[in-house]
C-alpha cells in the first residue's frame with residue numbers, strides 16, 4: 001500500500017502464469033531475492049499491460065515477485081508434507097492458476113513462452129472486444145485471448161475460409177449444430193457465418209501464419225458458447241454437449 005492507502009492492482013492471470021512457470025522451472029526453490037532471474041521476472045511483469053495501472057513503484061518489485069513465488073508453495077505437496085507451508089496470503093487467482101496448470105507442465109511452459117513471445121505484438125484495437133462480446137478470458141490469460149480474437153477476425157482470412165468452405169461443401173453451415181444462416185433467413189443470411197480459430201492458445205507464436213484448416217465455421221450461438229466460460233471449448237466438446 002502507498003501513503004494514501006491505495007493498493008497496486010491484483011495479479012492478472014498472465015502475471016500468475018509467468019510466475020508459476022518460474023516456480024516450476026526452479027522447482028519451488030527460487031534463487032535469492034536480489035538475484036538476476038528474480039530481477040528479470042520483475043522487469044518482465046513491469047512490461048505487461050497491468051503495469052499501466054500501478055499506483056506505486058512497489059508494483060511487482062523483487063520483494064513482491066519473490067513473495068508471490070513463495071505463495072505458491074502452500075499448494076505444493078512437496079512443501080506441505082514437510083510441514084513447511086508457504087506464505088498464506090495471496091489471491092484466489094493463485095490457486096486457480098495452480099490447479100489449472102500444475103499437472104500440465106509442458107502446456108504451462110508453452111503458454112508462458114507464448115505470452116512472452118507475444119508481448120510486443122499485442123493488437124491495440126482489440127482492447128474492449130472481449131468485454132463487448134461477453135467472451136471469457138481464456139485460461140491462458142489476457143494477451144493470448146486477444147491474439148486469438150485478433151486472428152479469427154482477420155477479414156482477409158475469414159473471407160478465404162468462407163469461400164473455401166462454400167466451394168467444398170456448398171454451404172456455410174455450423175460445424176457444431178449445422179445451423180445454416182442462408183437456409184434459415186434466405187437471401188439475408190447468404191454468406192453469413194462466424195469463423196473460429198481452433199488452435200490451442202499456447203501455439204500462438206508471433207510470425208506463425210493461420211491456415212484455413214486452423215479455422216472452423218460456426219454459427220453465432222455456438223461461437224459464443226465456445227468462448228462463454230473458462231476454459232474455452234474445443235469444437236468436439238461443444239458438439240458432444242449439444243448431443244446430450
Ligand SMILES: [Zn+2]
Nearest residue numbers: 174177219222
Ligand atoms: Zn451452431
Ligand SMILES: [Zn+2]
Nearest residue numbers: 152195196197
Ligand atoms: Zn473463436
